Amino acid sequence: MQHISFATKGEGFGSFLFGGTELSASFSCKGTEQTAMGVFEVIMVVLLEVLKLSVVNTLILGVFWCLASGSGSAGNDRKRRTRVKLIKSNQGAIPVDTEETCGLDTPDAGGKYQSRQPAFPRPSERRQSLPGIKYSVNVSDCYNMNHTKRGQAIIxxxxxxxxxxxMGTxxxxxxxxxxxxxxxSGMGFTSSIKDDCTAKNMTDIISEVAQQNHADEDCFVLVILTHGEPDRVYATDYLVNVDDLLTPLKTCPSLAGKPKIIIIQACRGEKLDEGTDVVDAKGGGEDDMDPVVYRVPVEADFLMAFACVPGYFAWRNEEQGSWFVQALVEVLRENWAxxxxxxxxxRVCKKVALDFESTKTSNRKFLHKKQVPCISSMLTRDVYFPPMTDQQ
Structure with missing residues (x-):
């Protein structure tokens, strides 16, 4: 009888050793990836027991063994590749790595699995699967403030x-x-003051702005100086909802994607800020590009700057003006360029909060009170005001 032993190698290959007259068989399988090859080895040993290794049968079994080895190797490769599967989404089939490696093993020239390739398509490849859409890949982090005009400012x-x-004067x-x-005006805006506006006047002013063409302008500024409540401001004859007043600006095509700066000096309630003591250490102090088409929310690109937080009283000095506007003018005049x-x-919030306090009042109820502005930003980029050139 012949002695035959089988030794498996890492990728599922085997070797034959013939010698002796005693028939015996042995095999080993390392890891789950060799399981398929191990099964073929067991089958082959059983067949050798039965057929007694005749010359013809040996040739047959040799062919069988080669097929078995090839199947084992292919099975291992398939197993490696099945770690990535396809899932369906609105963008089509996207490969998703089911293991923690987030990549595919690929064999190098020597057959070893070393290099890794990304399992997910690049963003540009994924975009190409969505026809009819232009993506704003290179939109600047700053608004384009290099139009021929700075824009309108209505007070x-x-x-x-x-x-x-x-309501008092x-x-x-x-x-x-x-x-x-x-x-x-010093910042380059075309500024105008509208005194004592009725509700209709205020609505008409905003509607007229929304109907104009602002294609050559950087941005738009609206300032409202009046009495107010949490979500409403006073016209001379009626209360006006702030959101309703601004609605036409949200749908103005030529202001889309441009900063719309709203400044409101008005009370937003009757609460008084008592202030609190703080112990603190001293602290230190669009490029040109090809046009792209993209959609933005109608609520985007607004900056809402209120003199105070909702529910609170906004302070105004009869001789020097309101705290908020005083601080706003000083900070912008020094830093806008x-x-x-x-x-x-x-900086405006800091200045109002730290530098102002009610002291000139005969009513003790209003003595030593504080205030802080409320800034609500829906801006999607940074706003800088480069000085206007002679050509602008």
């Missing part, structure tokens, strides 16, 4: 009100209006 300044509203508001007009808008608004 609605309500000082006197219908007696039926029982806003003494000192004309100082705010004039200071803002001078500052905005070198600092982005949100950073400047943070």
């Amino acid at each position: 609605i300044n309500n000082k006197h009100f219908d007696p039926d509203l029982e 806003r003494k000192g508001t004309e100082i705010d209006a004039q200071n803002l007009d001078n500052m905005l 070198r600092m982005d808008l949100l950073t400047m608004m943070t």
